[in-house]
Amino acid sequence: MDASEVEFLAEKETVKIIPNFSLDKIYLIGGDLGPFNPGLPVDVPVWLALNLKQRQKCRIVPPAWMDVDKLEEMRDLERKEDTFTPVPSPYYMELTKLLLNYASDNIPKADEIRTLVKDIWDTRIAKLRLSADSFISQLEAHAKLDNLTLMEINTIRAFLLDSLNCMYKLRSNQQPGSSKGQFTDF
Amino acid sequence: MSDALSDDGSVNQDDSQEDVMTPAELIAKLEEAWLNEKFSPELQENKSEVVECVMEQLTHMEENLQRVKKGDAKASIHRMEIDRIRFVLSSYLRSRLQKIEKFFPHVLEKEKSRGEGDPSLLSPEEFAFAKEYYANTETYLKAVALKHMPPNLQTVDMLKAVPEPCLDSFVFLRVKEKQENILVEPETDDQREYVVDLEEGSQHLMRYRTIAPLVSTGAVQLI
Amino acid sequence: MDTQSYLPVQPGVGMEENFLSLDDILLSHERLPIRTECSFPRLGFLDKSSDSQDIPEGTKMELPLWLSKGLYEKKRRVLSVELPKVYREGWRTVFNADPNVVDLHKMGPYYYGLGSQMLHFDSPENPEIAQTLLQTFMGRFRRNMDSSQNAYNEDTSALVERLDCLEKALFSSGQSGLNSFQSWEKGRASQLTASSLVLNYRKRKINDIQP
């Protein structure tokens, strides 16, 4: 899956905005939105929030977790624990990037947040590599991967799955009975 | 008599189920099917009723938008949503077509050997496409090379020549409905098989073969 | 998946080849040292070192894997195949000690592929060969993964040169995952771009014109 497709899924998450215009309820195929009244907070999908923000039609209210204190706590916990700690949003990385790129003026301490999220990400990716290696070297058949996000999985997906496939084939070599007797390929 | 009754009953049930599905649920279904198709090694059952309904929704919305005057604030939001849905739909159908082409002899074989009551793998349109792809490719190979070869070498068994999907591939998945006692086969001789419970909301990495039936029932979502 | 439209038939990896895979065809063209166990009348011209009409029994020569495989029979020996050095005990010991020090490209370049194919020929060493192939792969996995993800922040070209064909393919799938992520981070993932196929054709066209 391309990273842009993961971002696409993240854009379906909802975020609070404060519009500066009024508009009746909109009946989208995927559900109803609005009504929009100047100054009154309303929930919209991220894709719409970003579009309105670009057209200076709203202010975006950052999600509660997008906060320096909270993120520092998360970073420290992530560094302390060996396992993957729960993330505040299954799309924390994508939402951080999107909101900081398009609405950094609505987010206090944007630069610090960027760094913190990157730190959390790096710690988690290092853990992910570690667990991928142990999965391979223990020849595991099953792993529980709670709290991993789609974007994190995506960075290693092709490499890990292809490697597992190769290993499967190399392992099948050890059961000579499984080979299909006569050679049909020339 | 009782047969007729039970037939009636099931039809009604189907109807009521369709009635219950809102457009939002329809889109969610499409997105599930999209991700499952993207990540599963083999072709999934077709969801042509979902595709049809989504197309209807899109067409209907486009028609409504034709009547709206230019510069309408709502219209552009509707258009953005249409673009997003159309992307998922196209990408979904592309993934399927790609697999149909990649595995065409196997896909057609599976369709041929399917029992009468079993759901079909391919939509009628995909079936037509697959058959044409097969015939087109066979004709080509024959015309350019095979028919010029010695008599005993003029055919190639496409089922053997074209690789099959590898169901032993690993996949990532999220559990939507709790499953108990899923048997995990050992990877080596000195390991033993064991069972796992798949808790709702948990995520796993395991062989596609183990959980393939759960993908089609919707109990797990590939991610 | 969506952006690259040319999807070649993948190699079989392991004992089974994919009939239509170009990689497997190239792999099965690797030459093996063999000894004929019967004579092959009227094919003497295939053995360049002699000018007799037949290939006599007991001739040592090299044959491609595909032909050795095709002629090989368990019941009636028409030829015996010599195990290439890199799969013999001496090298197996080296691989088992530290798989990361070995230059698999030089030893291969189809180290895993050819090794798996050798298992088609009856040999008491087969279980050890299969075991070494798997252990070598697993032993080298971590370094390959980390370097394909640029975890060391260092020039990986020296390492890549020492990878066997299979590992190289994995390495590049790891790299393309990384590139896709990095281009997303830089905000370039949503940019619509020209098809690389189209760009290459254009390059070629210009080269064609220039004498």
Place this chain on the structure above:
Amino acid sequence: MFCEKAMELIRELQRSSEGQLPAFNEDGLRQVLQEMEALYEQNQTDVNEAKADGRADLIPSIKLRHCCLLRNQRCLTAYLYDRLLRIRALRWEYGSVLPANVRFHMCAEEVQWFSHYKKSLASFMRSLGGAEGLDITQDMKPPKSLYIQVRCLKDHGELEIDDGTVILLKKNSQHFLPRWKCEQLIRQGVLEHVMS
């Protein structure tokens, strides 16, 4: 050794990276088919002799030639099949009309395969419902906005937008256009997507 010509064909494709289509090697194909004919005839002779004169000692050589025949068959099939996969890619990357320099690399049967493929795909897309069906060769990436900024990389003549407006695509000119109108032109290298 036998089958060297067939290997040449395979190597030729392997050298053409990123799915490019090299010129159809008619000569190479013919030489392989000739080798096959010679192998087959030699085998016929030997088989007859083995039967008539009881010359079982010929069997290993017959078998060897047969292996070579099968190998040649595999190589040619794989060569042609891989070319089809490359030709298929052209439909998705260029659209349904191929530039002459690409078409020159195809043999007559390949042109025919391409045209059948094109038709199958078109009728599949038409059958998807709506007034004109759904063009699934578009929307290759998730949409970000309805309109995008583009620059013309070469003169391309006029382009009609939905509402009937006609725009002149002149080299180096910049436009703000509906995304879905541009996607294919960008893929073909006529327009360039300018990111803000």
